[in-house]
Amino acid sequence: MTGLTPCYSYSAAVIKDSRDTNATACDNAVCTWTNNGYRLPSEGEWQFAASNKGATPYNYASGATADYTNSTESQKVAWYSVNSGGTTKNVGTTVNPSALTLWDMSGNVREFCWDWLGTYPTASQSDYRGAASGSFRIWRGGMWKSEIPAGIGLQVGYRNGYGPYSESNIVGFRVARSN
Numbered sequence: 001m002t003g004l005t006p007c008y009s010y011s012a013a014v015i016k017d018s019r020d021t022n023a024t025a026c027d028n029a030v031c032t033w034t035n036n037g038y039r040l041p042s043e044g045e046w047q048f049a050a051s052n053k054g055a056t057p058y059n060y061a062s063g064a065t066a067d068y069t070n071s072t073e074s075q076k077v078a079w080y081s082v083n084s085g086g087t088t089k090n091v092g093t094t095v096n097p098s099a100l101t102l103w104d105m106s107g108n109v110r111e112f113c114w115d116w117l118g119t120y121p122t123a124s125q126s127d128y129r130g131a132a133s134g135s136f137r138i139w140r141g142g143m144w145k146s147e148i149p150a151g152i153g154l155q156v157g158y159r160n161g162y163g164p165y166s167e168s169n170i171v172g173f174r175v176a177r178s179n
Helices: 019-026 043-050 071-079
Strands: 008-010 111-114 137-140 160-162 171-173
Touching: 008 019, 043 111, 043 137, 111 160
Parallel strands: 111 171
Antiparallel strands: 111 137, 137 160
């Protein structure tokens, strides 16, 4: 609709929707990362953005000035069990965005990434992209719902996976584009 070049294809056909009848194509899609259309971020892109290009420590919420156990600082940048009132919130309504002016990278809803859940590398990576197939898509960013201990998922380094066809009010997505 906007004239951008779509990123996803399956068997050489462009994927334009993700309806359940299109599940095989979506699960086995190929992403052309150099195309300028909208897509899910890779796990590496999400981590880079949430950590302010690597400047935010692993155990901080995105945009916080102290680790996730400091609820005063975490509440400035994230909706989670301590301050959400048990529901999702409109994006951009916390006190502060991150240093990159991104809102809700930690908290509110977990965000799907393109990568499938797999072993995370221990060595430094550049343009990291995870497993190409699997059963669970990576999610990052924590959620509004209670977490034990409170706020553990707010850490920019926290990761897990979720079934791609599971419907829930704790998971969403953020779109990305290549220039």
